[in-house]
Amino acid sequence: MKPLxxxxxxxxxxxxxxxxxxxxxxxxxxxxxxxxxxxxNIPHNYLRRDFSFTKINVFxxxxxxxxxxxxxxxxNNGVYKIYGIEKFEHHREGAKIxxxxxxxxxxxxxxxxxxxxxxxxxxxSFDMIATNxxxxxxxxxxxxxxxxxxxx
Amino acid sequence: MKTLKxxxxxxxxxxxxAACRKFMYVLEEFGLDVLEERxxxxxxxxxxxxxCKI
Ligand SMILES: C[S@@+](CC[C@H](N)C(=O)[O-])C[C@H]1O[C@@H](n2cnc3c(N)ncnc32)[C@H](O)[C@@H]1O
Numbered sequence: 400m401k402p403l404x405x406x407x408x409x410x411x412x413x414x415x416x417x418x419x420x421x422x423x424x425x426x427x428x429x430x431x432x433x434x435x436x437x438x439x440n441i442p443h444n445y446l447r448r449d450f451s452f453t454k455i456n457v458f459x460x461x462x463x464x465x466x467x468x469x470x471x472x473x474x475n476n477g478v479y480k481i482y483g484i485e486k487f488e489h490h491r492e493g494a495k496i497x498x499x500x501x502x503x504x505x506x507x508x509x510x511x512x513x514x515x516x517x518x519x520x521x522x523x524s525f526d527m528i529a530t531n532x533x534x535x536x537x538x539x540x541x542x543x544x545x546x547x548x549x550x551x
Numbered sequence: 552m553k554t555l556k557x558x559x560x561x562x563x564x565x566x567x568x569a570a571c572r573k574f575m576y577v578l579e580e581f582g583l584d585v586l587e588e589r590x591x592x593x594x595x596x597x598x599x600x601x602x603c604k605i
C-alpha cells in the first residue's frame with residue numbers, strides 16, 4: 400500500500416496524536432508508520448531525497464535543507480498508542496523492519512494475532528481502527544474474499 | 552464484523568476494500584452507517600475507503 404493512501408485514510412478518519420489506533424491486519428505497517436509520523440508531526444516522506452523537483456535548474460538544495468530542518472525541528476518524539484496485529488510472523492518481522500527504518504519502532508506496537516479473534520487483541524480501548532484487509536484478487540475467485548469480509 | 556461490534560463499539564473504522572458491495576451489505580446487516588466514503592484507484596483496482604462508526 401502506498402504511504403500517501405495510508406495517510407489519506409488517517410486524514411479521513413480524523414486521526415491525531417491523542418487518539419488510540421489499531422490496524423487489525425497490519426502487513427508491512429504502512430498505516431501505522433504514517434500514523435506515528437503524523438502524531439510526531441514529522442512530514443510525510445521525510446526520508447525521501449529523490450524528488451523530481453530536485454532535478455530542475457532553479458532547485459536550490461540549501462533552501463530545501465533549511466525548509467526540511469525547519470519542519471523537522473517542529474517534530475517530537477512522543478510515544479503514542481499505535482498498535483498493529485498481524486497473523487503471520489514473517490509479515491510482523493517485515494513490519495518491525497519498516498518501523499525501524501522510519502524511526503518509529505518505539506511508538507508502534509506490533510502483536511502477532513488474529514483479526515477474527517478479539518482475545519488476541521491488546522488490552523486497550525481504541526478510538527480508531529484503520530485497516531487494509533487482503534484484496535486476494537486471485538484468491539477471491541477460489542476462496543471467497545467476500546466471505547472473509549463477512550467474518551471480519 | 553461481529554468481532555468489531557463486540558470489541559470496538561463507539562470507535563471509528565476506516566477500511567479500504569475492493570469488495571465494496573459486500574462490505575456495504577455487511578454494514579447494513581449489522582446496522583452500521585457509512586459516515587464518508589472515497590473512491591480510489593489502487594493500482595488497477597477500483598477500491599473504496601469507508602469511514603464508519605461502529
Ligand atoms: C493487504 S495486507 C496489509 C498491507 C498493509 N496495509 C501495508 O501496506 O503494509 C493484509 C495483511 O493482513 C494479514 N492478515 C490476513 N488475515 C489476517 C487475520 N485474520 N488477522 C491478522 N492479520 C491478517 C496478512 O498477512 C497481510 O499481511
